[in-house]
Amino acid sequence: MATNRQLLRPLYFLQRAIANLVHAPLMSLVATATIALSLFVGAIFALSISGGEALLNAWGGAAHLTLYLSPAAPDEAARILAQRAAFLAGPQATVQTVTHDAALARLKHDLGDLGRALDGLEENPLSPLVEVRLPRSANAAEVRALADQFARIPEVIDVDYGRAWLDRLTSLLLALRWTAILLGVVVLAATIFLVSNTIQLTVFARREEIEIMKLCGGTDWFVRTPFLIEGALQGLAGGLIALGGVALARHLLLPKMADALAFAAGMDLPRLLPSQMLAVAGGGAALGLLGSALAVGRFLRA
Amino acid sequence: MIKLFHVTKSYLGDRPCIADLSLTVDKSEFVFLTGPSGAGKTTLLRLIFAAERPTSGQIIVGGRNIARLSASAIPYLRRNIGVVFQDFKLLNNRSVLDNVAFALEVIGERVGPARRRAREMLGRVGLEHKAESPPQRLSGGEQQRVAIARALVNSPAIVLADEPTGNLDASLTADILQLLFDSNARGATIVVATHDRGLLTRFPRRAVQLAHGKMTSDG
Numbered sequence A: 001m002a003t004n005r006q007l008l009r010p011l012y013f014l015q016r017a018i019a020n021l022v023h024a025p026l027m028s029l030v031a032t033a034t035i036a037l038s039l040f041v042g043a044i045f046a047l048s049i050s051g052g053e054a055l056l057n058a059w060g061g062a063a064h065l066t067l068y069l070s071p072a073a074p075d076e077a078a079r080i081l082a083q084r085a086a087f088l089a090g091p092q093a094t095v096q097t098v099t100h101d102a103a104l105a106r107l108k109h110d111l112g113d114l115g116r117a118l119d120g121l122e123e124n125p126l127s128p129l130v131e132v133r134l135p136r137s138a139n140a141a142e143v144r145a146l147a148d149q150f151a152r153i154p155e156v157i158d159v160d161y162g163r164a165w166l167d168r169l170t171s172l173l174l175a176l177r178w179t180a181i182l183l184g185v186v187v188l189a190a191t192i193f194l195v196s197n198t199i200q201l202t203v204f205a206r207r208e209e210i211e212i213m214k215l216c217g218g219t220d221w222f223v224r225t226p227f228l229i230e231g232a233l234q235g236l237a238g239g240l241i242a243l244g245g246v247a248l249a250r251h252l253l254l255p256k257m258a259d260a261l262a263f264a265a266g267m268d269l270p271r272l273l274p275s276q277m278l279a280v281a282g283g284g285a286a287l288g289l290l291g292s293a294l295a296v297g298r299f300l301r302a
Numbered sequence B: 001m002i003k004l005f006h007v008t009k010s011y012l013g014d015r016p017c018i019a020d021l022s023l024t025v026d027k028s029e030f031v032f033l034t035g036p037s038g039a040g041k042t043t044l045l046r047l048i049f050a051a052e053r054p055t056s057g058q059i060i061v062g063g064r065n066i067a068r069l070s071a072s073a074i075p076y077l078r079r080n081i082g083v084v085f086q087d088f089k090l091l092n093n094r095s096v097l098d099n100v101a102f103a104l105e106v107i108g109e110r111v112g113p114a115r116r117r118a119r120e121m122l123g124r125v126g127l128e129h130k131a132e133s134p135p136q137r138l139s140g141g142e143q144q145r146v147a148i149a150r151a152l153v154n155s156p157a158i159v160l161a162d163e164p165t166g167n168l169d170a171s172l173t174a175d176i177l178q179l180l181f182d183s184n185a186r187g188a189t190i191v192v193a194t195h196d197r198g199l200l201t202r203f204p205r206r207a208v209q210l211a212h213g214k215m216t217s218d219g
């Protein structure tokens, strides 16, 4: 009997919560809309940052590392190093060996007419080198990590990968991320505040019912549970609406933006991963739950 | 069953509405609580079901010291106490039946059995034909009977009734009191607050009289 009751309890509270939502649709809509809006803004912001990241990476083009050997190193050492570099950089990277002669030929070609001055050289002053071209998908952090690995190889006397540029890009993105997190926290706090105040109004509207529950021997949890479920349902609805909004925005807005940024052609539009969608929906439910817990808690303590 | 030791209840700045009151109500006793308006009858009942805390003194209900009861234990105390409120406290957005069944749902009874017992109880107060109406469409006397049905539906060990016959004619008054007497005969301890001294002559029972929060007679 007792266990039977407990098993049926969740259903009972769910029914009560849904009935309450249906009875006071306006307040539910306000809470839902608040959560939907803040999650929508948050998701769009997150997508913009990841889009910006992708854009900046695409802008930078394929990353390109040059490994220099000592000028005295034989061409054979460069070939061995190239094999090693190819192994480290992975199958998608293209690796090219530039021998002493090839390096000199390049220099002559670059110098054009002036290049004839080099004919008098008795000995080739240039280092052989290995060029590693990474796929577009490689991000700044990966490039840097790889460069560090190359630098640890004894034959390599220097690694050139546009370090300053990559470092600046990385720190810019990091700053953007922190700004986003900070803003996110502010928006989150504001949302919880607004939602709990809205739900407080519904709690207040049902104060007679709550009073009677308590006078008839209902526990605080009995009073609280339907409100918590209502809050979670409102938040879940808000999360789903936000996801719908994000999908709509992607379809309507982003193609135009991508057209405007012609240099980003071929870049993938940022999209929410399934796990992120789940996070938005679950985050909505959590926001609603928290807002409602705060509102009822405040009321029960008074 | 109910014991008060030197209980005083005062609200800020006012003179106490219960002043140094000591009172014992035994198990299965039936007591009228009388006194003029403002004597402190409602306040005394509210102290007993822990809706108010005494300013000083001790109150023991069903063996539990109310002053020491934690907030989370109060609901469990109240499950043994059926209260008929002077202002009924019925919910107008629920049917009469749901109002009565609600008292059972709140303490964990399933909806089906709760409604069954509520309907049975409405039959006992003669209102089964109004089960689906909202309380506000009922007359004052009918609402009073719904309030009594809700207080008794749980078969509580203690019943506190605040002016339960205030809105009833003589024959309904007798019917309602009979419900309380029946409940008393089955072992419940009953306290009925009323300013209607006529009840005492028609239904002689122990009567505790209050005036300005003090007991003026008992017997």
Ligand SMILES: Nc1ncnc2c1ncn2[C@@H]1O[C@H](COP(=O)(O)OP(=O)(O)OP(=O)(O)O)[C@@H](O)[C@H]1O
Binding pocket: B011, B014, B017, B035, B036, B037, B038, B039, B040, B041, B042, B043, B044, B086, B195
């Ligand atoms: N919450 C409160 N704050 C201040 N004073 C109160 C409060 N509740 C009751 N009182 C005062 O306590 C006194 C007793 O009130 P109570 O309601 O107990 O009287 P009563 O005997 O039930 O009267 P009635 O027969 O009119 O119902 C009154 O003077 C009232 O003004």
Ligand SMILES: [Mg+2]
Binding pocket: B041, B042, B043, B086, B162
């Ligand atoms: Mg009163």
